Amino acid sequence: MTLAVEYQSDILVIGSGAAGLTLALHLAEKSSVILLSKGPLAEGSTFYAQGGIASVFDEDDTIESHVDDTLIAGAGLCDKAVVTYTAENAKASMQWLINCGVDFDKEETTGDQSKAPYHLTREGGHSHRRILHSADATGKAVQTTLQQRALNHPNIQVLERYNAIDLITSKKLGRPGNRVLGAYVWNRNQERVETVTAKFVALATGGSSKVYQYTSNPDIASGDGIAMAWRAGCRVANMEFNQFHPTCLYHAEAKNFLLTEALRGEGAYLRRPDGTRFMPEFDERAELAPRDVVARAIDYEMKRLGSDCVYLDISHKPADFIIKHFPTIYKRCLALGIDITKSPIPAVPAAHYTCGGVMTDLHGQTDLNGLYAVGEVAYTGLHGANRLASNSLLECLVFARAASQDIESQLQKIKMPTNVPVWDESKVSNSDEEVVIAHNWHELRLFMWDYVGIVRTDKRLERALRRCMMLQQEIQEYYSNFRVSNNLLELRNLVQVAELIIRCAMERKESRGLHYNLDYPKQLDDPQPTILQPTS
Template sequence: MSRHFQYDALVIGSGAAGLTLALNLPAALRIAVLSKGDLANGSTYWAQGGVAAVLDNSDTVESHVADTLDAGGGLCNEEAVRFTVEHSREAIHWLIEQGVPFTRDEADREAGSFEYHLTREGGHSHRRIIHAADATGAAIFNTLLSHAHDRSNIDLLQQRVAVDLITERKLGLPGGRCVGAYVLDRTTGEVDTFQAKFVILATGGAAKVYLYTSNPDGACGDGIAMAWRAGCRVGNLEFNQFHPTCLYHPKAKSFLITEALRGEGAVLKLPNGERFMPRFDSRAELAPRDIVARAIDHEMKRLGIDCVFLDISQKPTAFIKHHFPTVYERCLEFGIDITKEAIPVVPAAHYTCGGVLVDQAGRTDIPGLYAIGETSFTGLHGANRMASNSLLECFVYARAAAQDILAELPSVGSPPLLPTWDASQVTDSDEDVIIAHNWDELRRFMWDYVGIVRTTKRLVRAQHRVRLLLAEIDEFYSNYKVSRDLIELRNLAMVADLMIRSAMSRKESRGLHFTLDFPEQRPDPIDTILVPPTYGD
């Protein structure tokens, strides 16, 4: 039997952005935080590098802004960049107040002070990455989750998969607000109704659309797809960041080798030991991720090799084990001792730079609906996200959205009573092989045709295939009971279509979008904004 829940705020997603927003709302509000698997299944937990922020006296807001604008390929919204960077210090101080165990600087500790260790990553001109060894995401997530558990007004609900948003427009009511969501409870198989004054999408990105990705299984673009179906615009979805260095091993599923290794002196080599990055960029291994990923892709295709190698073995063993314990232990599980030998690596889909259009408070086109974190398109990243700016964006915009919700709360009345999910016309499926086949086909042609290097011909082929898949999925969705696999496939195919449409409309190469048919960069940088058929209804 499906159930009906009522909350002040419904947060869909339990990562850094979702938990930060929930913890920045007052204890008087009833808040639900949904996770479609276990709470730690999101990308936050696995983030290794850290959070970029202006913390050192030798660093400046202007320098961080300039670095971000440079990495963004001329497409960053400078107002959004400045807003994010100017609020970076207070966001980090909030995390420290929560008790996040960031790594201290040993030299300063010996001198009697307690400053934090800052590292440097690609695209940054200063050391400004605060971190907790090489497991920053886990340290942040565990700290925030502990606080959320301690708050009696926050319900942390696992195994809940959001199916679709509920808006007043869909109900045929005036006003146009988002008033809740239909949510599959995987433990019962029923779709429950969640009613809320405010709905926040914090569902992460869509890197799972690619065959090879550093992301966990849940990164299926759910929030982007739901917002699009509800009538929200999306932007810059052609810019999909490929992390240059993921561990290449048949048993190492989605293990990322943090960029901080290159920040501390690791170099990329070919199988013969030759270093190649200086041939592609004067910044060598510290060039922005798009340049490094394309260079690796170029060398792999030129030589017909399966991977390249990342070598930090020239550093002292104690240094490596202290700064990169997670990478050291994980590689050792696969017989790779990074203190003595190079790590086999390949690029993999990592971050979705585009998403749902929002303002500086995280507000979407629909009143009452917010999008934060990787789900959103704030304008911060432009055509290429600079390392460690993403977690910063989560904290800054989550806190801004919480403040906006608090300000809006007095003017928002109780939502209308929502209808329950209608499953009377569907049956149990005995054809789940279709879902599995379509899932594999989608991710493979996205990797082959809409990957690191693109052509118009490849994009046209991808668009033809995705349109056929969308029709098949829609027919399946209309006739059978929903499951997590079906919901994710439906969302992933929709976001893939939006990515392809965005890529086809950009007749240039810029940042993460590189096409052989238009290799030059146009002088007039413009965002790619897609408008849904229901926008403004």
Template sequence: MHPILDYDVVIIGSGAAGLTLALHLDSQLQVAILSKGELMAGSSAGAQGGVAAVLDTQQDSLDKHIEDTLVAGAGLCRESTVRHVVEQGNASIQWLINQGVPFTREEEDEKNFNFHLTREGGHSTRRIIHAADATGRAISETLIDKARKQPNIHLYEHHLAIDVVSTNKLGLDEQRCVGVYVLDIHSDQVKLFRGRAQAIASGGASKAYLFTTNSDGASGDGIAMAWRAGCRVANLEFNQFHPTCLFHPKAKSFLISEAVRGEGGLLVRPDGTRFMDDYDHRGELAPRDIVARAIDHEMKKLGADCLFLDISHRPRDFITSHFPNIYERCLEYGIDMTREPLPIVPAAHYTCGGILVDLNGQTDLPGLYAIGECSFTGLHGANRLASNSLLECFVSARSCAENINHTIADQPPCPEIPVWDDSLVSDSDENVVISHNWDELRRFMWDYVGIVRTTKRLLRARNRSRLLQHEIHDFYSNFKISNDLIELRNLSQVAELIIECALSRQESRGLHFNLDFPFTQDHSKETTLIPENFVPENAIKF
């Protein structure tokens, strides 16, 4: 038995973008939010730093934020997108405040704006609003609580999207997205969710790498689904590696916030000497791509397993009040950051490219939207400015909701869609194959498509990726699907797209550094990949 559920809007993902979209949709629309795990399990809830926006107009300006974003993006940002997002920042923050997000306030209310603002790498001034050092958790808890109270919003935990359904697969002339096949992980049933609009808000693909700051769910599901449905993707060669992930055998994917450096933390070698001034005049506050490459270079030069981040020179009370969660978490691992430096390594953190969309989040498939990290709007260019990611989630979700609210009444009812057919496949007793392929994929992506690349390494990765794709396709065609198989299928697809984008870019720019092409070209453009089933007449306009 394969259930069919009908909604007006189906949202794939329960992070900042998905929740914001749901809460901005007309209350008369019936909305389903699909979360592959628990609602709080995604990357949004783990975000530490905060949200970048122009809030203190005495010290900051829209032009400053725009300029900082363009500089970090290394010549590949879409300036119109940057301006749109930055200009909508203040309204988005005010909406969050109105929802009850407990942002940290200044101790002394002497300014027009009484929230504490911190500074992070690449920013020319303090503009990061935050909730201590657990901003993502505070935002997620607030928005989930709001969503639970809305009678038109229906939350589905442990529901993993398999593929979106388009009318061309049903033999209909007009191409549009009309639903999603979804695995209910607990019941092992495949359900059909039908909707007049679908929105992918599933996050990035940093789990393609062996070391990542992201949650286990960051397997590029939405990017892979959109590609298979005929949507273009862009700039996937630009994978941001966060410079400071805690290096400890028991600390899985624990990020040390950029704000630690923003508040005076210093990067040092094992002997305690600083090195960032040797690489960039901005020192520890250089953009993430520069800092991550500097750490990677120093580690390889010294043969060191890790380097260190030291903020122990700041007062103890300052550290514990500004970074209470990081402090407590590090203590659990026997590290007192008020007395000693933190061992750190770079780790895959953010996917700057993604599904090509317009400012409303519309993809090349009518009826299918993409917002947040899974999308490519042109905001981040070749390197994302710290704390611009959450900002993009809120701004793009609000624009997407406005578009859906105005257009959904014109959409025809969903056609008949066949339920999922698994009558010709069998249960697998070879899960070890999935596990082995998973490990192999993440290792060769780390070794060959990591912080520093060469063309030879990329070609090796392409060859192995293609072999892996064939193996996974055979497995997918012959056995019943599982959570691990779906994620592996998606991750291998996105890995191949990352590799193809990286091979296409014959220069070094931002987060993409190729030793065979160490120069930066005078003129460059976005890397766009086009699937075989792309319909040019449906191409989005910018």
């Protein structure tokens, strides 16, 4: 008989991107932390983030302008207090990153280069240059710097290739009150379920774009934290607002490769297959319009023309400029036979960012005592109906810092949970029907793309919900009878998140931001967040 493996820590952080690493590093100064990484430590959305991080560093820029740009992009659904809080705390959070050793690009100078001002780029929806970046691989610079510090920190224990299965709560165990006590986790290395108990748990699991057939996200983005929090009784909000990045590389060998917003910020044009531009016909801001506007324009042109893609063209800029500012994209495209200094890049929209999520306050606290949610997994009110470019990594930094301060203030008052039962596998067996998981997986992602994608209708949403509920029933029956696996856990979470997206979309009787319904093309006068409450 295999002995049950148990871990104990002051804080369990589930997720190892910018949000999880920032939170862990802040908390580790005064407490013990277990950091759970679903795959290899670097395999998350942060690592692949290209553009940069928005923050007011230019003397001609203002916090008020950053706030205004965020509110405009959010299309009337941002919480202004949250937006202001984020913009006001952006520079301090960025300074912490710089102190950690993240190397952001600076302007070239003939004097002391170390004292040169940061090179700030501009992206769609921003009225000023305020994006700090590390060439076109900012996320990689952030991820590698922070993970190295975490791996070397004596108070942080990193568990790689571990899936969180479900949160352990006092309510689930029939105990008084309702507080999170830890989580059951799937050790993919040993293929066994283990138990982690903790005073506090933080979800930093990222978004759920893997629910769609085409996505810019890595494979781990399966909505795990959102689904777990929902099952534990937490409210979710604004799940109908899924950001589709307008420009991902369209190539058979280029899975998930993003073409950063900064390309358009630095003057790239979107062109039809015949070479003509089309964005000026859709919006006066042309290529610098917010992502929802650009994605819908591309979707419209592709469907109108029956084209597989459109083209992103920066070849009119000097070759040296292109290679210096976009070395990652230049090398990747060149390896596929596309020289971006001479030719346009084939591009298509793809699911990119989940603007809704688990509801939290300004400290990242959810509805469940002791449970925090930080980063893309959370709904803070920052993004509203559409995320402004380069506010995503910023949200991770600002709210991880806020959550760490809130947790630290309570740490000595909370006792470590005891007598938490281990996982019971006595009534399940090994599966001999893995094909069921593969089939359901493909069906889910296909109907979500077709029915709950960039443009929606009531009929499409109704069809999607019917299929979703049938899949849920099949998957739950499978989950109840067989031992867990990585694919089963992800599919179980994805189908739950799909239902939440569909139900939120069905409740919004208007078109706003990232949610466009042909049956309700106009906007309501008094828009409100779409909030879903678990029934049990």
